[in-house]
Amino acid sequence: MKAKKTKRIIIYAMCFLVPLAIATCYFIYRKFAPFGNSSIMTVDMGQQYIDFFAHYRDTLLHNPSGFIYSFANALGGGMIGTWSYYLMSPLNLLILLFPISKLPSVIAVITLLKYGLSGLSFGYFLIKSKKYVSWSVVGFSTAYALMGWMIANQFNTLWIDAAIILPIIFLGFQKVLRDKSSVLYVVALTAMFIINYYMGWMIALFLTAYMVIYGIARAYPVETKQYGHVIFKWLKASILSAMLSAWLLIPTFFSLLAGKTHYTRNQFQIRFEYNPLDMIGKFFNGSVDFKQLPSGTANIFVGSIVVVLFIYYFFISSIKKNIRFANLGLTAFMLLSMVFQPLDLLWHGWQLPVWYTFRFSYLFSFLMIMTAFTAFLHILDEGLDSKRFSITLGIILLGVAYVGMFKKHFEYLRTDNFIWGCVFLIIGIGVIIACAIYKKSLLLSVAVFVVMAGEMSLNMVTSLNNLDYLKSHDFTTYTKMLRKEVAQVKKQDKSFYRIGTTFARTKNDAFTADFNGGSIFSSTLEANTSKFFKHIGQPNGDSFVFYSNGTMFTDSLLDMKYYMNQQIPENNPNKKHQKEPVPPLTRKPDLNNYELLSQDKLIGTYKNPYALPLGFLAPKSGMNNSKVPADPIKYQNELAHRLDPNIKSLYQPANYSHIKYNNIYKISQLNNAILKKKNMMELSYITLTVPVQRDTSYYMTLGTNFNKGQISISVDGQSQTQFTPSERTIIANIGNEQIDGNINIQIFVNASSTMLRDVRLYKVHNSKIAKFSNDMKANPYKISKWNERSMTGTVNVKSNNQALTTTIPYSKGWHANVDGKSVTPKKWENMFLYVPMTKGHHHVKLSFWPEGLTAGLIIGIIGWLLVGFEFYRSKLRKKQLTSKTNDVNDA
Incomplete structure (x- = not known):
């Protein structure tokens, strides 16, 4: 035996x-780590899961409320679905x-x-x-x-x-x-x-x-x-x-x-x-x-x-x-x-x-x-x-x-x-x-x-052996660098804010470095978040959003109070070329108008003076909108006007003075023009000369053919680095100049011919952004205490037609308590949460409790009671059986 x-x-x-x-x-x-410098990170493991594992560690060791909700989840989102699927x-x-x-x-x-x-x-x-x-x-x-x-x-x-x-x-x-x-x-x-x-x-x-x-x-x-x-x-x-x-x-x-049920087609x-x-x-x-x-x-x-x-x-x-x-x-x-x-x-x-x-x-x-x-x-x-x-x-x-x-x-x-x-x-x-x-x-x-x-x-x-893998240090070096920069910002500013970056290793960098960001790659992404990103000209899809194309207006609206920008290292001919430790994501000339706080060889950190608080007062009449323009710049114009009626038109069309052609047939207009090569084997591009004014930001909208690699762009000789997959037209920041002058935009044709779909030029003067920001900051939601799933603060409402407007993504899990009384939050732009308010000074608490969690806990308790009942009944049965056996033996 x-x-x-x-x-x-x-x-x-x-x-x-x-x-x-x-x-x-x-x-x-x-040679996978810990046995060498390689790793098992490939496809989703390297681009998604490992960032969630970093969040797992931060949540359980430092921030338990992150199990329920996190502002690292795009602009904010419930996390139970993410945990139950991934972690x-x-x-x-x-x-x-x-x-x-x-x-x-x-x-x-x-x-x-x-x-x-x-x-x-x-x-x-x-x-x-x-x-x-x-x-x-x-x-x-x-x-x-x-x-x-x-x-x-x-x-x-x-x-x-x-x-x-x-x-x-x-x-x-x-x-x-x-x-x-x-x-x-x-x-x-x-x-x-x-x-x-x-x-x-x-x-x-x-x-x-x-x-x-x-x-x-x-x-x-x-x-x-x-x-x-x-x-x-x-x-x-x-x-x-x-x-x-x-x-x-x-x-x-x-x-x-x-989320996912909205994507079935x-x-x-x-x-x-x-x-x-x-x-x-x-x-x-x-x-x-x-x-x-x-x-x-x-x-x-x-x-x-x-x-x-x-x-x-x-x-x-x-x-x-x-x-x-x-x-x-x-x-x-x-x-x-x-x-x-x-x-x-x-x-x-x-x-x-x-x-x-x-x-x-x-x-x-x-x-x-x-x-x-x-x-x-x-x-x-x-x-x-x-x-x-x-x-x-x-x-x-x-x-x-x-x-x-x-x-x-x-x-x-x-x-x-x-x-x-x-x-x-x-x-x-x-x-x-x-x-x-x-x-x-x-x-x-x-x-x-x-x-x-x-x-x-x-x-x-x-x-x-058929698969390729990332090096271990691709993650560890980048993570150490990013977490260090984020820690410095957190040390000097304990308030609520979001951080944007012009570089990215993955769309889940906010989870890796533990900050409130604006991007996510997750199977549990909420559909309304993806739609909103599409409307404002950001790359989006069924399972991801990427805040890579923020304008000065969206940076202000979404409380992107800090920005981190990759620095261009000096060329050293004595050193071998190495992979960039900070992968560039996009150009952002708008940073010229933000305050540089610190910089080193890899990263410069900027403060956005126009960033709004998480909550502010806006007209109740501006909370409803049924039609969304296809052009993201027009949508941002309408959004700014409804939030601040004093802003009539934020963006204006910008013009180019002339076009130069290199191996391209001439076109009559820019938007929806077809660029066709003369000679297939020669370099082909057009050059737009755009007059620019000081203290003005310039943008170009780009249609979906840019996603397919049919065209590429450079501005004054610098490649317009751009994350491309998107369901709709995106916005590229092409200039924010301190003096009057010109910028030259080169559009390269990478196919025999291509259409410049939705290619338009826009501008906005910095003073308009400043006015919008100052108007919205005049009556802020002053947050005195906050964590991932709740926040407490005060707001001074000056008229009954105002609402406490936030850039917290709306969910039925959010609850509002105004002066000790429950108030039902509502949705604006089919995306964000707002709270109807009356005139006066109010104490407001916002808290998140996942929809269905209470019912789930009750059902779980009933389940455990049934287990206890079955255990008791089984024990009673055995006792009765033992008693009968003893009676028979005694007889």
């Missing part, structure tokens, strides 16, 4: 250590133990641990459910921990917890199906919902499909008369899990209503997304590359032995037909889901994913490996049916032949990877046959493990 326990512990340890060791060796080979993994707690400079290393360690824990979890599931302990379990666990989905989503670390918890959920699910305790199922499923609701939804859908298909096939592992009882028990346990996690799920649901189509046979190519190693990430087929690599055993399972006569048919039905459903768009849409919560397609494919891999292990145990007990195994090999041979014949179609599949796939297939078949002959041989058990671990290791190397 002791020997069996020791053996089990050793196998558990190996299930954890083998995938951990394989992944660690690869990390060392690639709830328990392993993230390791981040708290190290300084932020070690963040790339800590994320790598967390990723390695997730590989190991996935293997341990699956090994535990196999041993507990199949009552079989051997080295072959380690092989199947390694196949699971290093399956193609895991490799392709290594940098989507927020999803990988699902692979760890899934086997535990399914083990508890099997207990429910056998009418045993549902405790493990409830605990594991609740944990999944809390850690990542998105993956939790997919697992819940998989379990539902299992229940339905196995129910139709009458394949539950209980007597037929117990089916209804088992279904009811499963439903009760699933609902209880949802109730226990409701405190997070319900506010997240409301967050999604304000007629995605439901009855169509196949690709030829189903194309999936076969993903069973060969090295099937992940950058082209596959945004739009490839499902990542379902599981190794040759698993594929052979999985197919053979359906021909094993000793397995009941109804069970095989049920498994076949579930397999068919999963395969159809990976090619048929309506089902694909269902798995992803009715929104097709942007990048990382078929995110649920790990569930199919789990089904394959679990089924293959069942077939393996049957082979050990019964041997092989040569005829049925020959049919299996025939099916596999057809698949290999298809991939071989159309290999050019599989762009990601290199010839050597195809050959290695065939080699491992032959070896795997040989090992399976040997196991059938010699049954439970220790040597063959080890051989199964070695072959499976070897093939999964090869796939990891060949797949991840």
Whole structure:
């Protein structure tokens, strides 16, 4: 008995250590931090997640209210949706133990641990459910921990917890199906919902499909008369899990209503997304590359032995037909889901994913490996049916032949990877046959493990070698520099303000450096924020906004009180060219009119004298607007006038004096003109000479063809650096001169011809911005105390037609209390919050409490009460049973 326990512990340890060791060796080979100067940061890990991890650390260590709300989230936004999607993994707690400079290393360690824990979890599931302990379990666990989905989503670390918890959920699910305790199922499923609701939804859908298909096939592992009882028990346990996690799920649901649900655009189509046979190519190693990430087929690599055993399972006569048919039905459903768009849409919560397609494919891999292990145990007990195994090999041979014949179609599949796939297939078949002959041989058990671990290791190397990664210091050097500058500003100014930058590593720099910014890249972005940015001429999309094109007016309105600008380092011919530590984002000549506070070789920090406070008084009549002009400058003009009726027209058209042409046919007007090259091989551009006045800011609007790289711009020889992706016309700051003179704008044509869509010139005199600012500052909301989710202050209202207007993004979660009485906040510009006010001096408190959080907490408490009631009833039942037994014994 002791020997069996020791053996089990050793196998558990190996299930954890083998995938951990394989992944660690690869990390060392690639010199990922902490093993070198590289990192696992690529795509979203480098551009999004690592910034959220920095926020995670700052929130838990210094600012707990950031869990609920943050002004680093664009102009401000609820954070529960962000935390529930990105940050709830328990392993993230390791981040708290190290300084932020070690963040790339800590994320790598967390990723390695997730590989190991996935293997341990699956090994535990196999041993507990199949009552079989051997080295072959380690092989199947390694196949699971290093399956193609895991490799392709290594940098989507927020999803990988699902692979760890899934086997535990399914083990508890099997207990429910056998009418045993549902405790493990409830605990594991609740944990999944809390850690990542998105993956939790997919697992819940998989379990539902299992229940339905196995129910139709009458394949539950209980007597037929117990089916209804088992279904009811499963439903009760699933609902209880949802109730226990409701405190997070319900506010997240409301967050999604304000965000992602607005972006769905007629995605439901009855169509196949690709030829189903194309999936076969993903069973060969090295099937992940950058082209596959945004739009490839499902990542379902599981190794040759698993594929052979999985197919053979359906021909094993000793397995009941109804069970095989049920498994076949579930397999068919999963395969159809990976090619048929309506089902694909269902798995992803009715929104097709942007990048990382078929995110649920790990569930199919789990089904394959679990089924293959069942077939393996049957082979050990019964041997092989040569005829049925020959049919299996025939099916596999057809698949290999298809991939071989159309290999050019599989762009990601290199010839050597195809050959290695065939080699491992032959070896795997040989090992399976040997196991059938010699049954439970220790040597063959080890051989199964070695072959499976070897093939999964090869796939990891060949797949991840196709990807490029950021250097660790790209993050650490930049973060140290930015946090230092932000800390200096915070030290001298404790009030509320926002900070703008003319440089950026990512759109989430505000999270990395812990400041109130104006940009965000997040799947939980609120739709109204994206729309507002589009209206004012800022780059925006379904999941991001970028405050890279602020005008003096929007800087003033949005309380961009400080600006940081990248300094141009002096050229040193004795030094080798190095990558800029401060990546330039845009030119901002308007900084000539702001106050320079400090500067070093990398950054200059400026103070904006025109920045408004977070709240100010404005006419109630200006709070409503139903029509938004397409031109962002016209919209800003209207907005300024409605907030301050004394401002009649903020911006005016600017004119150019003449145009020079270089290899371009002449045009009659600038806007919507078609620039056409004369000679395709020569440099082509036009030069606009624009007369400028002192103390005046100049802007140019640019249409969407600028986004496509068809044109590029320089002003007085300086490239008009510009972040380009946007859904609408953007604004570029081209001048703010201290003396009268001219500026020269060169527009380069990078195609044979292009249209200058929405290209116009505007100007605004600094005195108009100063007047707008002074008018709005005359009656400010004086904030005396604030944190991320609440603020308290006073305001002196001089007439009944004024409202306390803020640039806090409106949400139903915001509540206002005026002089101790609750007042319902309202929305202006379909974006910001304002509070109706009466004449007089008022004490105003604004506080945020996420919509749905109260209901979620109540439902969660009810769930816990039900748990307590069930526990009490179970204990009472046992006591009564013990009492009856004692009575019988006494008799």
